[in-house]
Amino acid sequence: MPDKKVIGLHELYEKDPIEADKLLWGRTSDPVTRRGFLQKGALTALSLALGSNMVFANNFPAGMIPAGLAYSDQPFNLPGKRAGMVVLNDKPINAETPPHLLDDELTPNDLFFVRNNGIPPESIDVSSWTLTIEGESASQKKTYTLAELKSKFENVTYNLTLECGGNGRKEFNPPAKGNQWSTGAVGCAAWTGVRLRDVLKDVGVKSNAVYVAYYGQDTHLSGEAGKVVISRGVPVTKAMEEESLIAWAMNGKDIPVLNGYPLRLVFGGFPASCSGKWLSQVVIRDQVHDGPKMTGQSYRVPCKPVAPGTKVPDDEMCIIEEMPVKSLITFPKTGATIKQTARLPIRGKAWTSAEKIKTVEWSIDFGSSWSPCTVRVSDNRYSWQSFDANVSFPETGYYEVWVRATDSAGAAQPMLLPGWNPRGYLNNACHRIAVKVS
Ligand SMILES: Nc1nc2c(c(=O)[nH]1)N[C@H]1C(S)=C(S)[C@@H](COP(=O)(O)O)O[C@H]1N2
Numbered sequence: 001m002p003d004k005k006v007i008g009l010h011e012l013y014e015k016d017p018i019e020a021d022k023l024l025w026g027r028t029s030d031p032v033t034r035r036g037f038l039q040k041g042a043l044t045a046l047s048l049a050l051g052s053n054m055v056f057a058n059n060f061p062a063g064m065i066p067a068g069l070a071y072s073d074q075p076f077n078l079p080g081k082r083a084g085m086v087v088l089n090d091k092p093i094n095a096e097t098p099p100h101l102l103d104d105e106l107t108p109n110d111l112f113f114v115r116n117n118g119i120p121p122e123s124i125d126v127s128s129w130t131l132t133i134e135g136e137s138a139s140q141k142k143t144y145t146l147a148e149l150k151s152k153f154e155n156v157t158y159n160l161t162l163e164c165g166g167n168g169r170k171e172f173n174p175p176a177k178g179n180q181w182s183t184g185a186v187g188c189a190a191w192t193g194v195r196l197r198d199v200l201k202d203v204g205v206k207s208n209a210v211y212v213a214y215y216g217q218d219t220h221l222s223g224e225a226g227k228v229v230i231s232r233g234v235p236v237t238k239a240m241e242e243e244s245l246i247a248w249a250m251n252g253k254d255i256p257v258l259n260g261y262p263l264r265l266v267f268g269g270f271p272a273s274c275s276g277k278w279l280s281q282v283v284i285r286d287q288v289h290d291g292p293k294m295t296g297q298s299y300r301v302p303c304k305p306v307a308p309g310t311k312v313p314d315d316e317m318c319i320i321e322e323m324p325v326k327s328l329i330t331f332p333k334t335g336a337t338i339k340q341t342a343r344l345p346i347r348g349k350a351w352t353s354a355e356k357i358k359t360v361e362w363s364i365d366f367g368s369s370w371s372p373c374t375v376r377v378s379d380n381r382y383s384w385q386s387f388d389a390n391v392s393f394p395e396t397g398y399y400e401v402w403v404r405a406t407d408s409a410g411a412a413q414p415m416l417l418p419g420w421n422p423r424g425y426l427n428n429a430c431h432r433i434a435v436k437v438s
């Protein structure tokens with residue numbers, strides 16, 4: 001046999017990740033991601049996802065998801081999270097909650113979805129954590145410790161729904177790049193903190209203020225120190241709303257590390273990307289904020305509807321502000337079977353950026369007739385609202401139960417996919433479950 005040097009897989013990846021991926025998978029890979037994987041930052045993200053260090057991580061092929069995370073029947077949980085969450089990406093960690101695990105009145109901390117763009121801070125010292133407020137439109141620069149925030153301003157709790165702008169992305173065709181969220185990038189928790197407006201007023205907001213934006217303490221996937229992962233914001237009017245919070249507790253407990261411990265912003269009704277995690281800095285801007293993932297095509301949709309597949313220039317893309325009305329059937333799980341003589345109890349959640357949900361209706365005939373659900377009143381705006389109904393079926397066979405919410409502003413969910421957009425945002429189509437009646 002000729003004397004051929006055998007190259008280890010990781011060596012090959014280090015030398016030529018694209019070629020290596022082609023060899024191993026027969027496809028081209030994204031060189032940035034592949035290379036990034038071998039760097040320290042990405043390894044940290046991976047260890048965090050697995051809940052322990054991966055021994056021999058250097059030999060682990062890029063482009064692969066560890067078996068401990070890859071299958072729906074995951075043997076280990078994400079730290080602070082319960083089994084059953086679906087991991088979409090481990091570098092950075094992204095995990096969604098299946099609909100039947102969103103059946104609680106408020107989403108438990110260990111079931112709340114995770115959308116990270118980078119790597120959460122590794123060692124967090126609560127006693128030395130500070131929040132600095134500054135910016136062109138701040139009257140002064142002011143820094144608060146956590147203890148100061150807690151003692152100086154009124155502590156308030158609101159039930160606020162957070163939904164990623166890309167929730168439902170999976171359904172778009174042509175597909176959009178990014179995490180293929182199905183329905184589970186949403187949750188509603190009781191958030192405790194102080195009102196952002198109280199803190200802003202304490203600092204002083206100049207009359208030319210336009211936007212309020214955040215910076216957090218997570219690390220860029222590249223591992224590069226000081227490189228900002230994401231920095232988004234909201235118009236001043238949103239920042240000044242009664243329910244806009246700087247929060248340190250979720251359902252009466254510490255916020256899980258993956259969800260922004262020890263401090264985060266929470267804005268109900270806006271895309272969750274505005275709700276900065278691991279919050280260390282707030283800037284009051286005299287212009288629309290221009291941080292990473294605020295400009296270009298990020299968290300933006302075409303200002304005017306476009307045909308599917310259209311390339312839209314940046315200057316025709318508009319920032320997503322209010323999230324659309326939406327609902328989810330949380331009981332039963334899709335695939336339920338019942339006897340024809342029985343009535344099927346259904347339950348779910350509906351939410352909106354408007355004042356409240358007005359009606360939720362169900363249909364078993366693909367929308368040709370609708371019947372009302374009972375909708376519970378919520379404690380405050382931007383909380384999701386529980387609904388339920390008892391569904392009866394005229395004969396045996398296969399059915400789908402569809403649910404449609406309408407809000408107080410008169411907006412209703414579309415039955416099918418709403419407007420296609422390049423990044424796959426704002427899919428608020430009706431949720432449905434399959435039911436067999438025998
Ligand atoms: N610092 C920081 N804040 C962040 C993010 C992030 O990656 N880093 N992701 C944003 C996005 S895109 C979403 S959808 C929400 C997700 O919040 P959750 O992980 O607590 O569900 O956090 C937002 N805040």
Ligand SMILES: [Mo]
Nearest residue numbers: 115164165273
């Ligand atoms: Mo998001």
